[in-house]
Amino acid sequence: MPETNRPLVISAPAPRTLELIFTPAALMRLHERYRVVEADADDIAGLGADILAGARYIIGQPPLSEETLGGMPALRAVLNVESNLVNNMPYEVLFQRGIHVVTTGQVFAEPVAEMGLAMALNLARGIVDADLAFREGRELWGGEGNRSARLLSGSEIGIIGFGDLGKALNRVLSGFRAKIRVHDPWLPASMLREAGVEPAPLATVLAESDFVFVVAAVTSENEGFLGAEAFAAMRRGAAFILLSRAGVVDFDALVAAVESGHILAASDVFPEEPLPLDHPLRRLPGFLRSAHRAGALDVAFKRMGEMVLEDMDLMDRGLPPMRCKRAERETVARMRSRPVSVN
Template sequence: MTRPLVLCAPEPRALDQIFTPQALSTLRDRYRLHETDAASVAALPSETLAEARYILGQPPLDESALAAMTSLRAILNVESNLLQNMPYAPLFERGIHVLTTGQVFAQPVAEIGLGFALALARQIVDADLDFREGREAWGLDGARRSRLLTGSDIGLVGYGDLGRALHRLLVPFRARLRVFDPWLPDAVIAEAGAEPADLDTVLAASDFIFVVASVTSENQGFLGADAFARMRAGAAFILLSRAGVVDFDALMAAVASGHIVAASDVYPEEPLPPGHPVRALPGFLRSAHRAGALTSALTRMGDMVLDDMALMDRGLPPARLKRAERETVARMRSKPVEKT
């Protein structure tokens, strides 16, 4: 029996990043792999397109290429973005699954987000740098600006996979957790043990604000100067999802003024140019889009891909990967980064 064909164009990743050696061996045993680059998929011979059961990656496709893919069952997107580079309506009409693996990043990003919050609350990085330079302040003198995460007011902007993973980590801190997510009914948030709130309340009533919302056509730059001005003096703003949801210049200005402190793993331009002002901004904790970049997270992708392909081979729906939704996929505006 001929093994099913998989078109492999997993940019920006490589197969040996996504799959452990054992999992990659399993993939090669179960399927025939046609490895190519994303830009070349739509131009493959028509007989190759017609035979493909799965696409591993997120290559640009036009309607004619998709029409030629008469055996296609799923596109398995191995990054956390949904690009506007294929005709989603015909995919949904034909019952072809568009699946994403971005949820593998939720736990590692949530953990580093918690680390950012603790570092800002206790000035851990600044204290270490002071110690190295011999200008440390001891005891209470070195902790006058410190505070506890325990018992604080915490706000989440967004409550998807990342927001929920972060919520689980925050439970032991006995904080009051308010959540703003316009794509969810209040009941979903309340049943998870958080308090639904509007954006103004989350901004004004929080000591720590975690931004974990995806960039959409409706929220680009929606956190600007007015939003930062509404935050409590000294509050910590922690940006974990995508820089496109904030006015980054306004964020830097709010930090530079001393009104808030901030941490970010993401930036409007990546990599940042050497002279970008955020590099030298006091009160700003910086991370180079590395929060989810763990080998253990990437190889979870391969396990999930294999599991769901095995289900679909049997005529069953995928169970581990997240499905793109017809109502929201066209609104997504997150951009891929060059280094992951």
């Protein structure tokens, strides 16, 4: 296609790179279909009036002033290749103009769900410590080694939050004949029932589960909402698995609850990352650690590029984006996740 006919895309995916989120083949398709202008995320305005005037899409979430946006009449979407929405552009203006702001965090749902299931099975069967004991010649054979072992099959499972990640978790749990209760105040009960899960208040999810998965985004309303009281309400020996953001949990209370032997726990996220070398979580028995690596698989990043291409194709045809998740006027301001600094 001649240069001038290809729609113009501003590329500012930092801290991602196009190479991270597109396979070589997808990157080639991107360039075939679009005129891609690489931009310094911190100086979109510096691209000049012509570029701004012609731009149809922005890949990334660079800071955008109202004035800059004013010079971008052709803009249809900001395709944020993170899971977070940073408060660095006038969302209200974007919504008014019908410019979509979409995120690609869905790509992490599947890898994180698999890690969550792995964590649950590990806690249920004590796999890490059993392997370590075996390496050291201290292993217990057969039933001897299963004093506290448990099945997921037929268990009661609670999921807190039922966005993409909660749904992916529900899917990988589908072969376990478990009773799954979900707490998500942002979704109507009937939609949870249609997904085959039982809607339940938070207190029920905590008190009636053998495994509790926390996959809720952190918002202005739920920071630290899972603390000492929540852990005390859990069944003795139940497993608490944190997969979304550290901000929703009071970690001191979590350490105490695990230390006391009341619950087991696993987490992929931590109040500080990296965690200080002397942090008690590093050596806490009954706790399984993952260094924020549940989602960050190359295959997940590469799906971001596919999603971006699929939604730009729909928008090129005058249709709304269906693949990525759209930011919502009502909730965009409530999101409290920190921006990613590493991939």
